[in-house]
Amino acid sequence: MNRILVSIKRVVDYNVRIRVKPDGTGVITDGVKMSVNPFDEIALEEALRIKEKGLAEEIVAVSIGPADCQQQLRTALAMGADRAVHVQTDAVVEPGSAAKLMLKIVEREQPMLAILGKQAIDDDCNQTGQMLAALWGRPQATFASKVEISGDTAQVTREVDAGLEVLEVDLPAVITTDLRLNEPRYVKLPDIMKAKKKPLETIDPSALGVSTVERLKAVKFDPPSQRSKGVMVKDVGELFTALRGKGLV
Amino acid sequence: MSKILIVAEHQGGKLNAATAKCVHCASQIAGADIHVAVFASDPASVASDAARITGVSKVITVAHAAHANPMAATIAPQLAELAQGYSHVFGPSTTFGKDLMPRVAALLDAPQASDIMAVESATRFRRPIYAGNAIITVEVVAGTQLVATVRTASFDAAQSSTSAAAIESAHPSATLPQHTRFVSVSAARSDRPDMQTAKKVVSGGRALASADNFKILYQLADRMGAAVGASRAAVDAGYAPNDMQVGQTGKIIAPELYLAFGISGAIQHLTGIKDARTIVAVNKDPEAPIFEVADYGLVGDLFQIVPELDKLIASSN
Ligand SMILES: Cc1cc2nc3c(=O)[nH]c(=O)nc-3n(C[C@H](O)[C@H](O)[C@H](O)COP(=O)(O)OP(=O)(O)OC[C@H]3O[C@@H](n4cnc5c(N)ncnc54)[C@H](O)[C@@H]3O)c2cc1C
Ligand SMILES: Cc1cc2nc3c(=O)[nH]c(=O)nc-3n(C[C@H](O)[C@H](O)[C@H](O)COP(=O)(O)OP(=O)(O)OC[C@H]3O[C@@H](n4cnc5c(N)ncnc54)[C@H](O)[C@@H]3O)c2cc1C
Numbered sequence A: 001m002n003r004i005l006v007s008i009k010r011v012v013d014y015n016v017r018i019r020v021k022p023d024g025t026g027v028i029t030d031g032v033k034m035s036v037n038p039f040d041e042i043a044l045e046e047a048l049r050i051k052e053k054g055l056a057e058e059i060v061a062v063s064i065g066p067a068d069c070q071q072q073l074r075t076a077l078a079m080g081a082d083r084a085v086h087v088q089t090d091a092v093v094e095p096g097s098a099a100k101l102m103l104k105i106v107e108r109e110q111p112m113l114a115i116l117g118k119q120a121i122d123d124d125c126n127q128t129g130q131m132l133a134a135l136w137g138r139p140q141a142t143f144a145s146k147v148e149i150s151g152d153t154a155q156v157t158r159e160v161d162a163g164l165e166v167l168e169v170d171l172p173a174v175i176t177t178d179l180r181l182n183e184p185r186y187v188k189l190p191d192i193m194k195a196k197k198k199p200l201e202t203i204d205p206s207a208l209g210v211s212t213v214e215r216l217k218a219v220k221f222d223p224p225s226q227r228s229k230g231v232m233v234k235d236v237g238e239l240f241t242a243l244r245g246k247g248l249v
Numbered sequence B: 001m002s003k004i005l006i007v008a009e010h011q012g013g014k015l016n017a018a019t020a021k022c023v024h025c026a027s028q029i030a031g032a033d034i035h036v037a038v039f040a041s042d043p044a045s046v047a048s049d050a051a052r053i054t055g056v057s058k059v060i061t062v063a064h065a066a067h068a069n070p071m072a073a074t075i076a077p078q079l080a081e082l083a084q085g086y087s088h089v090f091g092p093s094t095t096f097g098k099d100l101m102p103r104v105a106a107l108l109d110a111p112q113a114s115d116i117m118a119v120e121s122a123t124r125f126r127r128p129i130y131a132g133n134a135i136i137t138v139e140v141v142a143g144t145q146l147v148a149t150v151r152t153a154s155f156d157a158a159q160s161s162t163s164a165a166a167i168e169s170a171h172p173s174a175t176l177p178q179h180t181r182f183v184s185v186s187a188a189r190s191d192r193p194d195m196q197t198a199k200k201v202v203s204g205g206r207a208l209a210s211a212d213n214f215k216i217l218y219q220l221a222d223r224m225g226a227a228v229g230a231s232r233a234a235v236d237a238g239y240a241p242n243d244m245q246v247g248q249t250g251k252i253i254a255p256e257l258y259l260a261f262g263i264s265g266a267i268q269h270l271t272g273i274k275d276a277r278t279i280v281a282v283n284k285d286p287e288a289p290i291f292e293v294a295d296y297g298l299v300g301d302l303f304q305i306v307p308e309l310d311k312l313i314a315s316s317n
Helices: A038-052 A069-079 A095-109 A128-136 A189-195 A236-245 B017-026 B044-051 B072-082 B095-108 B215-224 B232-236 B302-316
Strands: A003-007 A010-012 A034-036 A058-065 A083-088 A113-117 A140-150 A153-160 A163-170 A173-177 A200-203 A216-222 B003-007 B033-040 B056-063 B088-092 B112-116 B124-129 B134-140 B146-150 B166-169 B180-185 B200-204 B227-230 B257-261 B278-283 B296-299
Touching: A003 A038, A003 A095, A010 A069, A034 A038, A034 A069, A038 A058, A038 A069, A038 A113, A038 A140, A038 A173, A058 A069, A058 A095, A069 A083, A069 A189, A069 A200, A083 A095, A095 A113, A095 A128, A095 B095, A113 A128, A128 A140, A128 A173, A128 B072, A128 B095, A140 A163, A140 B072, A140 B095, A153 A173, A153 B095, A236 B278, A236 B296, A236 B302, B003 B017, B003 B072, B003 B095, B017 B033, B017 B088, B017 B146, B033 B044, B033 B072, B044 B056, B044 B166, B056 B072, B072 B095, B088 B095, B095 B112, B095 B146, B200 B215, B215 B227, B215 B302, B227 B232, B257 B302, B278 B302
Parallel strands: A003 A058, A003 A113, A058 A083, A083 A200, A113 A173, A140 A173, B003 B033, B003 B088, B033 B056, B056 B166, B088 B146, B112 B146, B200 B227, B200 B257, B257 B278, B278 B296
Antiparallel strands: A010 A034, A140 A153, A153 A163, A163 B180, A216 B134, B112 B124, B124 B134
């Protein structure tokens, strides 16, 4: 069966103003709105579009993390994923461990594509997809802004510093999404009801034979240094004079 | 003692400034022995540039036709092989490095620290998380090889030196995969300075309202010798190409002067300009959040202000 694996990470919503705990042990996440990582919504949307074109038959959403991740998996099911796999753990899961866990699911599900977000907006690591591709021994097309499947290859346009790069990769492959790949659909209420009946499987990391050891430990968290408040100028002339004074124009 | 391997980034036979920034970062680890690896179809000129960066003690070249267009899938297995015996493997936090380094880390079964912005010791680094709204200090477990990407906006380029390091060629035995093929890359079309190294950047947001209107920013930028940037909203709307996007998911820049016209100042945009020395914001909304970070703020219509500023600069030159 032509299957697509999509990862769904639970993160602090992008609209939340993040604050560091006064004791420096983390950021404040109590009572904060949590959402699907925006890049993962884009990953799922792309999978849905590929399926709607008749190029895939099943979409499996995977999340790794604590019990609450099931909320985001239900959102994914409501968006249109066919079933969900939750690797449940309260441990800190570094990208390396997330990739190893994902590989186990890949080996079991044998997908034609694994689509991940290019980065999670909490830790901003930008690692997991590339690591999965390496461990799987398969191609990676990261930062994708266009994906075209034909037969057993995919042509992927990537957003790179120079502009746009196009790669051709053999399937199966890993793709990571950039923001302009697509605009995710909204979830409709009836779909939320239907999603409750879709299968959601829970697995323990130890059952997959992967230990989630931490090799890069958090020592402390600090707020970023603040820029000192500037001045308002009243017109262009004053702006020009100020910049000229600093030798900037 | 720390032994650090840095992968060089280059285009058109020239070393990219990001490499010298990585060397500067690596040289902050006490007693580090720093080597640079160059993967290219013909590495000679890049290697001789790299050999003249202060702090580099050896340059290792890997010449192969497959490296004519650098791809993570082909470089990673060879870089992982060269990386044996190094305590740290660094690359720049550009799209080249972001794509490549995690693939290398996975092959080495090493953890990766992304976007390091400060070095505290050989095992301790600071990096931004949550779009730069928090800074985490991470410590790698002793004796563990570490892969990292270096946030180039946080480090000046290491100076070039008059003496050159030794250049050696290597022939890694790792087989190159055939499953990934380069098709094309859009040619850099501009003779304006590169945004990531430019001293001045003129940037526009959704308020520009069309690709055509962006011309007033290009004109001002050319007058000032500046690069041109854009917000995500402007790029999404097609007013500017994607390589101009500044921010969390675009480019992180640290120019001496950043001029923001018609940009509201969303957190994700501000992440990209936090290290700019002087920020100027022009916005018709006095409540726009961009004014909270601006050194100079001016409330008004950019369509009047940009031409006026352009005229003032022209008449004073
Ligand atoms: C020092 C430290 C302490 C931490 N403490 C905690 C903590 O106490 N509690 C906590 O919950 N987290 C914690 N984390 C976060 C957790 O470890 C991150 O999930 C991990 O670092 C992955 O980073 P990333 O998500 O930025 O990866 P990226 O590589 O940026 O992610 C890219 C993509 O990979 C996929 N992906 C990554 N992780 C998952 C996942 N878990 N499930 C599904 N898809 C995924 C997504 O598609 C994502 O878009 C901590 C992280 C660090 C570094
Ligand atoms: C996961 C994620 C990642 C993101 N990454 C990025 C990123 O990398 N970079 C980025 O920029 N954004 C990013 N964004 C988007 C960001 O949240 C904002 O939506 C975006 O920056 C807004 O762009 P803007 O300021 O041009 O538009 P707007 O917010 O619409 O602001 C336009 C401004 O122009 C002003 N204006 C209008 N007309 C005039 C005039 N004639 N003269 C003067 N001022 C005028 C208005 O007062 C307003 O303040 C990201 C969002 C998400 C969710």
